[in-house]
Amino acid sequence: MRFSGVVSFVLASLCLAGCSSTSGMDALQVPSNETTSSVVRPSAPVAAAGATAETETTVETTSMAGDARMRPPEPVADDNAPPFSLAEEETVAFPAPNLPDSVEPPVQPAALMAPPKRLSRAAPAMLAGPVTRYGFRDAKPINFGRASPRHLAVHGVDVSRWQGNVNWEKLRAQGANFAYIKATDGGDHLDPLFRTNWRNADAAGLKRGAYHFFYWCRTAGEQADWFIRNVPRVEGALPPVIDVEWNGESSCKRRPSRDTVLEKMQVFMDKLERYYGQRPIIYTSPDFYRDNLRGAFPDYPFWLRAVARHPSKVYPGRKWVFWQYSGSGLSHGVRGRIDLNVFHGDERAWRAWAGGQTTVADAD
Template identity: 35%
Template structure:
């Protein structure tokens, strides 16, 4: 009987020890995870301290006095990017989706970052004009913005017809930016090699007409995967909205860093771009 009782007691003691060890390990794991989350949040907050301060009006004494329509940039990252791009030129790109634009009121972001250039969508595919192009094209010129026109390329449509539509629609003047080819999608009914042939035909036709090399707009992944090597002779305007990127890459001519900014004169969100140089350098690449 005694031996049996002793065995039972030993078994009970061992079970309690395992249970206590399991509880302790669980608490330690939860504590470690909680500590990691707190440190991560603190690190992010510290990194974006200037943007957060500006966003909540602690940095600027006059921020609270701005009129309602002069909305501040909603994304703190946007402010961080603009702060780190001091000396570079800021601009927008617009299309019919922005509706009626009040060009006279549209002058700067946050009353701090002047807008110097605007890219305007002119054509889509082989048969469609942007409904707002004519008005936007004239409005940008009248209000002394450096303007540029771009074509939204449809991979499954004839490339030369698309080029001819753009040429027929856009008349570039001295001081305008080079034409832009916007390619964002992969083809459905053709190979990648055929797509590249079509892009080259569009670029060649447009260059022959305007006597200036076009710029290519695309997303960073599209650029890296399909265009970087074979189209290395062209300058690129790259879209990248990733949280981790805060400065323009040295290989990019323009960087579209957000699609969620706001500015007086335009309702809703707007794309913002940075030119990889100063205003004098921007004027140097315009049509002569």
């Protein structure tokens, strides 16, 4: 009897210990997957606020999901790039139909499908000020022949904190009719000069818009929320821009598959379109376009970097609304170099597009 009681007691103790240990291991192995919401693409250019939801699933490697303080600092796109460019130097070209430099591509209406704005339409006189003619210089001028961007009427710039304190009145007088201003990147970085540039560009009479540098180690939903949190929804602003490119200097070394890239971009752009009532513009560079964007997003406006050849040779068949033709511009009102851009159309097309009207052009 006594021996049996001792054995029973020992066996019971071992069972209890085993159960406790198994429970502890299970608790340490609970997976943590992060999801963000998306929407099904509408057939019309602009979706209403309510839409059917699908999910974008990403595997994040942060030690504490949702707490930005526990993440490694996200890179500032500008911090590791030359202070005069959104993207690295152009390194990739594509086969294209021959376009002799001696032949000037026809000027056509803007290659953008601009959706109706949710905000009330401004009076025509408020849509855009008088167009200031080209007056920039270039530290590394390129001879584009008769395909030169100088033959297009409406030029502008893009800026970030690297340009320092900009004298927007002088920049406007040099020929800057519009400005895209760096606002955010990732999910927790705000350009320290965004608010100043946003206010002063408008005061100087430039049409202004904001851009976001997309970070491939953060969910698209978080990044869209961060942009919306920091960029005002105001009357007359240009459509928001998603800047997508490979950044070799970034601490994020991910290069997702094409399918993942397109899904994340769609989630981000859907959120911005619902909030701002404008279809976002896609800014990209040749290598990223080659890897991910050929044939994708045919109903979205593109802003193309092509600093050595005309976009029709670098991105054959792609419609575009803005062309970044130089990363080495020089101008009164700004220290150092500045990116130069041009709108795809004449003054009349610019006023129509800037006012939110829908115009479509064939690619050159």
